[in-house]
Amino acid sequence: MVGFESFVEAPSKEVKVGYDVPEGVDIRGRFDPDFARILSKDALQFVAGLQREFRGHIRYAMECRKEAKMRYNNGALPGFDPATKYVREGEWVCAAPPPAVADRRVEITGPVERKMIINALNSGAKVFMADFEDALSPSWENLMRGQVNLRDAVNGTISFHDKARNRVYKLNEQTAKLFVRPRGWHLPEAHIFIDGEPATGCLVDFGLYFFHNWSAFRKTQGQGFGPFFYLPKMEHSREARIWNSVFERAEKMAGIEKGSIRATVLIETLPAVFQMDEILYELRDHSVGLNCGRWDYIFSYVKTFQAHPDRLLPDRVLVGMTQHFMRSYSDLLIRTCHRRGVHAMGGMAAQIPIRDDSKANEAALDLVRKDKLREVRAGHDGTWAAHPGLIPAIMEVFNDNMGNKANQIQSVKREDAANLTEGDLLQIPRGVRTMDGLRLNTRVGIQYVAAWLTGTGSVPLYNLMEDAATAEISRVQNWQWLKYGVELDGDGLGVKVTRDLFGRVVEEEMARIEREIGKDKFQKGMYKEACKIFTRQCTAAVLDDFLTLDAYNHIVIHHPKGSSRL
Ligand SMILES: CC(=O)SCCNC(=O)CCNC(=O)[C@H](O)C(C)(C)COP(=O)(O)OP(=O)(O)OC[C@H]1O[C@@H](n2cnc3c(N)ncnc32)[C@H](O)[C@@H]1OP(=O)(O)O
Ligand SMILES: O=CC(=O)O
Numbered sequence: 337m338v339g340f341e342s343f344v345e346a347p348s349k350e351v352k353v354g355y356d357v358p359e360g361v362d363i364r365g366r367f368d369p370d371f372a373r374i375l376s377k378d379a380l381q382f383v384a385g386l387q388r389e390f391r392g393h394i395r396y397a398m399e400c401r402k403e404a405k406m407r408y409n410n411g412a413l414p415g416f417d418p419a420t421k422y423v424r425e426g427e428w429v430c431a432a433p434p435p436a437v438a439d440r441r442v443e444i445t446g447p448v449e450r451k452m453i454i455n456a457l458n459s460g461a462k463v464f465m466a467d468f469e470d471a472l473s474p475s476w477e478n479l480m481r482g483q484v485n486l487r488d489a490v491n492g493t494i495s496f497h498d499k500a501r502n503r504v505y506k507l508n509e510q511t512a513k514l515f516v517r518p519r520g521w522h523l524p525e526a527h528i529f530i531d532g533e534p535a536t537g538c539l540v541d542f543g544l545y546f547f548h549n550w551s552a553f554r555k556t557q558g559q560g561f562g563p564f565f566y567l568p569k570m571e572h573s574r575e576a577r578i579w580n581s582v583f584e585r586a587e588k589m590a591g592i593e594k595g596s597i598r599a600t601v602l603i604e605t606l607p608a609v610f611q612m613d614e615i616l617y618e619l620r621d622h623s624v625g626l627n628c629g630r631w632d633y634i635f636s637y638v639k640t641f642q643a644h645p646d647r648l649l650p651d652r653v654l655v656g657m658t659q660h661f662m663r664s665y666s667d668l669l670i671r672t673c674h675r676r677g678v679h680a681m682g683g684m685a686a687q688i689p690i691r692d693d694s695k696a697n698e699a700a701l702d703l704v705r706k707d708k709l710r711e712v713r714a715g716h717d718g719t720w721a722a723h724p725g726l727i728p729a730i731m732e733v734f735n736d737n738m739g740n741k742a743n744q745i746q747s748v749k750r751e752d753a754a755n756l757t758e759g760d761l762l763q764i765p766r767g768v769r770t771m772d773g774l775r776l777n778t779r780v781g782i783q784y785v786a787a788w789l790t791g792t793g794s795v796p797l798y799n800l801m802e803d804a805a806t807a808e809i810s811r812v813q814n815w816q817w818l819k820y821g822v823e824l825d826g827d828g829l830g831v832k833v834t835r836d837l838f839g840r841v842v843e844e845e846m847a848r849i850e851r852e853i854g855k856d857k858f859q860k861g862m863y864k865e866a867c868k869i870f871t872r873q874c875t876a877a878v879l880d881d882f883l884t885l886d887a888y889n890h891i892v893i894h895h896p897k898g899s900s901r902l
């Protein structure tokens with residue numbers, strides 16, 4: 337095929353440099369020689385092939401999401417699909433877990449940032465999930481540097497020199513096994529156009545990573561299997577079927593056996609909890625389990641029931657795993673996975689170490705221990721840690737309760753959970769809705785968007801980890817409370833959430849943020865822009881599907897033409 341060059345100006349020199357692209361591919365992101373090694377013509381050809389083969393299927397799946405949304409908005413409830421009862425009732429199992437990742441008792445997650453990748457791989461966790469998703473702001477720089485970092489990590493050559501601290505970071509002898517989480521199906525990659533359209537973000541993340549790393553990964557990490565992935569935010573098994581076909585195409589291109597690639601699917605949307613068997617079935621040759629993506633799941637509960645004022649959630653801090661609908665989701669996930677012979681992974685506790693207050697730190701650690709103890713006793717085979725400082729405590733809980741077994745797939749079947757019903761999975765959570773809840777949602781939402789706009793996708797706020805999933809809860813909850821003029825509990829005054837009240841809350845919380853972080857940081861940051869985006873989304877007549885879809889327009893930078901909206 338005849339190629340052509342996608343030219344951009346090199347700003348300092350007056351020469352033209354450019355990516356060598358295959359026909360139909362146009363790179364609109366900044367040129368960088370490091371990026372060019374990732375965006376090689378062959379790699380782009382592979383990504384373009386994926387895009388061309390699967391774009392129609394993806395479009396259809398996104399249309400189906402819209403249709404389902406309309407049904408829920410008209411009063412329907414999600415539930416098990418009678419048409420796929422035979423899948424749920426059939427006796428089948430997934431391919432056996434690869435030996436390299438039989439033991440996944442503690443997994444650390446984090447963005448694909450160079451130092452964090454090294455720290456995570458060295459952290460003592462069994463697995464590191466490198467994130468292009470909830471924890472990453474998908475700027476061109478972050479995405480492309482992330483690909484460079486992962487290639488160096490898989491090759492074992494990654495290093496990082498922290499000049500300020502004069503510290504050099506390198507990989508230990510023993511490292512965690514690498515999983516990569518591409519973006520969700522809904523996000524475009526606006527810096528890569530294929531046949532005149534933005535590429536699908538997750539196909540870019542997957543395609544580039546797979547193309548450059550499959551061979552080395554299988555030798556150094558996967559003991560003959562791999563690469564390994566986490567798949568986010570799916571709503572239906574038809575979306576899992578697309579991933580399965582993507583994997584088969586990739587395996588064919590690489591000339592490796594079907595079933596080499598393995599993926600854990602996050603069950604983190606409400607519709608997907610009714611599709612767990614179906615999702616595993618679609619991916620049965622490529623599955624390595626399911627995971628409780630609890631934060632997006634809460635977000636999805638609100639989103640799915642956006643037009644159901646009888647199903648409002650209480651304050652965000654009250655929606656924990658002990659609420660009946662959350663516990664039922666975790667129990668059914670364990671039962672489903674173990675019946676099908678794969679891992680049932682727990683979720684993320686949002687607490688992180690608190691350095692300057694040992695009492696508060698101990699209290700936070702205690703919450704993490706309790707959460708993890710509940711998970712391991714329920715039958716989860718492993719769980720997530722947001723920070724390396726939590727790994728020893730979490731590891732201890734899993735070691736004490738799982739002993740020498742690599743996992744609990746065969747030993748904890750949870751047949752009792754077979755009787756869980758749609759009613760259990762949808763049970764309305766209990767708790768109050770307060771002014772403090774509204775304020776916290778607002779303060780956290782604005783600060784998160786401000787960080788995201790400046791390139792950081794996971795941040796510590798008020799001693800908790802915040803990422804795209806947790807920020808989404810704040811956004812949709814505010815939207816829903818505003819939409820239905822919710823009467824707040826707590827002060828006995830029956831204050832209603834109105835636009836006026838929300839306007840005052842936003843003003844006061846912006847002032848509070850400025851006091852907390854200081855005038856200088858506030859001025860230099862993107863708090864005002866973030867406030868505008870967040871406020872617009874909370875007050876929109878129609879709920880935006882994703883916070884990051886609109887915000888993405890603010891971080892797209894086309895070269896050499898400047899910023900560009902999709
Ligand atoms: C809902 C979901 O999707 S959860 C999954 C997605 N979310 C995530 O992955 C969040 C991951 N965690 C993080 O990003 C971070 O821990 C944060 C933002 C929450 C806190 O970050 P910080 O306040 O910078 O942490 P802190 O200053 O305590 O870091 C101490 C050290 O630990 C390292 N560290 C902290 N978290 C991680 C991590 N997740 N992975 C690797 N290293 C980490 C830091 O790089 C730092 O290293 P250094 O001492 O060599 O400089
Ligand atoms: O991705 C994980 C979640 O909880 O959301």
Ligand SMILES: [Mg+2]
Nearest residue numbers: 470629632805
């Ligand atoms: Mg998530």
